[in-house]
Amino acid sequence: MPPLIDIRKVSKTYTMGTFRVEALKEVSIQVEAGEFVALVGPSGSGKSTLLHIMGFLDRPDAGEYYFAGHPTASLGEGRLAAIRSRMVGFIFQSFHLLKRTTARDNVTLPMVYTGLGTDNKKALECLALVGLSDRVKHKSNELSGGQCQRVAIARSLVNDPLVIMADEPTGNLDAVSRQEVMNVIRGLNEKGLTVVLVTHDDEISAMAGRVVHLKDGVIVSDETRRPPARSQLAASHLPQARLGFSPSEFSEQLKVAFKAIWSHKMRSALTILGIFIGVGAIISLMTISEGFMKSLLSGSSEDDARKVWVVPYRQHGRPVRRFTAGDVEAIRTGAPLAEKITPILERGLKISAGDKHVDSSVQTSEGYSLQEQKLRDKFFENRKMTGRFFTRAESLDKARVVVINQTLSKKLFDSGNAVNNDIRINGIDFLVVGVAEDHKAEQIFGSRPTAYIPLDTAEKRVFGSGHLDYIEVVAPSPDDAQEARRQIITALRAKRGAREGAEDDFDVRTFEAQIEMFKSTMGKLSLVVYSIAGISLLVGGIGIMNIMLVSVTERTREIGLRKAMGARNSDILSQFLIEAVVLCVIGGGLGVGLGFGLGWLAYFFIKVPPTLGAGTISFAFGFSTLIGVGFGFWPALRAAMLDPIEALRYE
Numbered sequence: 001m002p003p004l005i006d007i008r009k010v011s012k013t014y015t016m017g018t019f020r021v022e023a024l025k026e027v028s029i030q031v032e033a034g035e036f037v038a039l040v041g042p043s044g045s046g047k048s049t050l051l052h053i054m055g056f057l058d059r060p061d062a063g064e065y066y067f068a069g070h071p072t073a074s075l076g077e078g079r080l081a082a083i084r085s086r087m088v089g090f091i092f093q094s095f096h097l098l099k100r101t102t103a104r105d106n107v108t109l110p111m112v113y114t115g116l117g118t119d120n121k122k123a124l125e126c127l128a129l130v131g132l133s134d135r136v137k138h139k140s141n142e143l144s145g146g147q148c149q150r151v152a153i154a155r156s157l158v159n160d161p162l163v164i165m166a167d168e169p170t171g172n173l174d175a176v177s178r179q180e181v182m183n184v185i186r187g188l189n190e191k192g193l194t195v196v197l198v199t200h201d202d203e204i205s206a207m208a209g210r211v212v213h214l215k216d217g218v219i220v221s222d223e224t225r226r227p228p229a230r231s232q233l234a235a236s237h238l239p240q241a242r243l244g245f246s247p248s249e250f251s252e253q254l255k256v257a258f259k260a261i262w263s264h265k266m267r268s269a270l271t272i273l274g275i276f277i278g279v280g281a282i283i284s285l286m287t288i289s290e291g292f293m294k295s296l297l298s299g300s301s302e303d304d305a306r307k308v309w310v311v312p313y314r315q316h317g318r319p320v321r322r323f324t325a326g327d328v329e330a331i332r333t334g335a336p337l338a339e340k341i342t343p344i345l346e347r348g349l350k351i352s353a354g355d356k357h358v359d360s361s362v363q364t365s366e367g368y369s370l371q372e373q374k375l376r377d378k379f380f381e382n383r384k385m386t387g388r389f390f391t392r393a394e395s396l397d398k399a400r401v402v403v404i405n406q407t408l409s410k411k412l413f414d415s416g417n418a419v420n421n422d423i424r425i426n427g428i429d430f431l432v433v434g435v436a437e438d439h440k441a442e443q444i445f446g447s448r449p450t451a452y453i454p455l456d457t458a459e460k461r462v463f464g465s466g467h468l469d470y471i472e473v474v475a476p477s478p479d480d481a482q483e484a485r486r487q488i489i490t491a492l493r494a495k496r497g498a499r500e501g502a503e504d505d506f507d508v509r510t511f512e513a514q515i516e517m518f519k520s521t522m523g524k525l526s527l528v529v530y531s532i533a534g535i536s537l538l539v540g541g542i543g544i545m546n547i548m549l550v551s552v553t554e555r556t557r558e559i560g561l562r563k564a565m566g567a568r569n570s571d572i573l574s575q576f577l578i579e580a581v582v583l584c585v586i587g588g589g590l591g592v593g594l595g596f597g598l599g600w601l602a603y604f605f606i607k608v609p610p611t612l613g614a615g616t617i618s619f620a621f622g623f624s625t626l627i628g629v630g631f632g633f634w635p636a637l638r639a640a641m642l643d644p645i646e647a648l649r650y651e
């Protein structure tokens with residue numbers, strides 16, 4: 001059988017600036033399975049360097065290393081991690097236990113990186129082996145130094161390694177603990193486990209079966225005192241690199257992430273503030289505009305959807321072309337789907353009541369027969385009407401009656417009742433017969449003070465001219481609105497003699513198009529809010545990156561330990577990415593709450609209940625995850641690329 005460890009002419013040089021240290025100079029050594037080797041020598045002689053190379057924590061600059069007969073020079077990072085995980089157990093002078101973690105959880109750690117799942121029973125067996133069955137639930141800070149090192153030994157055994165590598169395992173222990181720990185290690189060797197141990201303590205090296213003496217990077221003596229223990233352990237092949245992530249690893253990473261966040265509550269809270277505010281701003285806007293659309297659509301009746309408005313369109317460089325009675329006639333004859341056609345005049349005039357004067361819009365409206373009155377009432381249903389609309393008879397009589405909207409009523413009469421009061425339009429007295437409540441949209445965005453007067457009254461008494469400002473057309477059903485629009489366009493183009501391809505000097509809008517216009521207005525508003533939110537998220541993201549960098553620095557030794565226990569670079573990368581994502585998702589989750597809360601706050605002003613859809617929620621979480629990954633990637637990559645030895649030694 002080939003030797004377990006076969007190192008041939010291995011050299012390692014450290015360069016610090018112009019200063020070169022040859023830590024190992026063409027060292028050759030073979031270790032058989034079952035041996036207990038002590039590497040001794042003065043400080044700086046290269047003992048640790050040799051041990052790290054043997055344990056695949058470091059690579060030699062030159063020379064060859066055969067492990068259980070297999071060359072290792074060309075093995076990749078993942079493969080070396082697998083060997084560390086499955087074949088080598090490490091014990092360090094300073095124990096390197098995870099802080100505030102129970103003995104059992106410390107021992108299960110290496111199993112996380114085998115990809116085979118963790119086995120609590122195995123962990124307990126190993127703790128029993130080092131005599132710590134009664135300390136399973138104790139945390140690392142509740143154990144003595146000797147107990148800590150015994151936990152570390154149990155941890156090194158948990159994946160059934162071929163060899164234990166111990167770097168000054170008793171260096172930090174008192175005499176009694178030292179004896180305990182050495183008894184455990186010796187007992188393991190007697191059962192056939194190979195042990196390589198670095199020490200400068202003669203008492204310790206005296207327990208070894210073979211003592212190798214190093215000085216200035218070369219082996220100066222190599223003395224075997226005892227034959228190796230009989231070893232049943234043998235490696236026919238080296239383990240393959242692990243692919244993907246096991247569920248137990250994922251749950252460990254989540255656990256670690258939450259623990260890290262929880263142990264720095266204040267810091268974490270401040271870190272997620274930017275994400276919290278950014279997501280909150282976006283969500284509040286989304287819930288408000290979603291709720292707004294919903295109530296707008298539910299507030300609009302079928303009659304609204306049947307309407308088509310014909311309005312003048314100002315062509316570039318030409319005056320507005322007003323509609324005439326001829327245009328109305330053209331629509332009446334040319335558009336069969338135009339069921340009802342109402343020409344409307346509109347002027348901006350001063351309206352007064354008592355000593356109050358208000359600049360208002362005065363619009364014409366027709367009076368109605370009893371039957372049509374019903375239709376009109378239905379149209380006003382959503383607005384709620386106090387009083388009544390003027391009748392057809394009043395309209396034909398050119399009566400001085402007026403319906404005013406709520407905004408005007410408030411300006412003229414405050415909260416008092418306007419109906420049956422007199423107002424003056426352009427100096428002419430009118431009787432208020434009704435007050436129409438504002439539309440939902442008007443309630444939200446505010447509306448112009450508006451008065452409706454009969455068409456004939458307007459033409460003959462107030463405006464002094466019959467120029468039409470726009471034409472309101474009602475189609476038989478909402479589905480006919482589009483077709484009615486086409487008919488109107490064709491009719492008007494024919495009437496006005498527009499040439500083929502020439503631009504229309506009028507615009508025909510359906511209710512649907514109005515909604516679209518509203519949406520585009522909201523879109524512009526959203527852009528502003530999204531920009532503010534974007535800046536907040538950017539700042540939040542940078543905060544996340546900053547705190548992750550701090551976290552990586554703080555946990556450098558832990559990263560080194562995890563790598564020594566068999567973690568791949570990708571394991572470390574995903575560990576820190578998950579932490580960043582968890583931070584962001586917590587911020588995002590709270591942000592959803594904030595946004596929804598702001599939505600309800602806005603409810604008191606605009607009376608639109610916010611709507612929180614599944615889409616909004618998934619957007620928030622998806623977005624937070626993206627920020628976590630985006631801004632956490634660089635710190636996580638830095639963590640993943642740390643050199644295990646340098647990380648372990650980090651102060």
Ligand code: ADP
Nearest residue numbers: 014016021023042043044045046047048049050
């Ligand atoms: P020992 O374990 O015998 O005390 P080491 O193997 O730790 O010795 O170190 C051997 C030599 O290499 C020492 O001179 C040490 O200063 C140097 N050395 C070890 N690690 C590094 C490093 N990362 N950078 C620079 N020099 C190093």
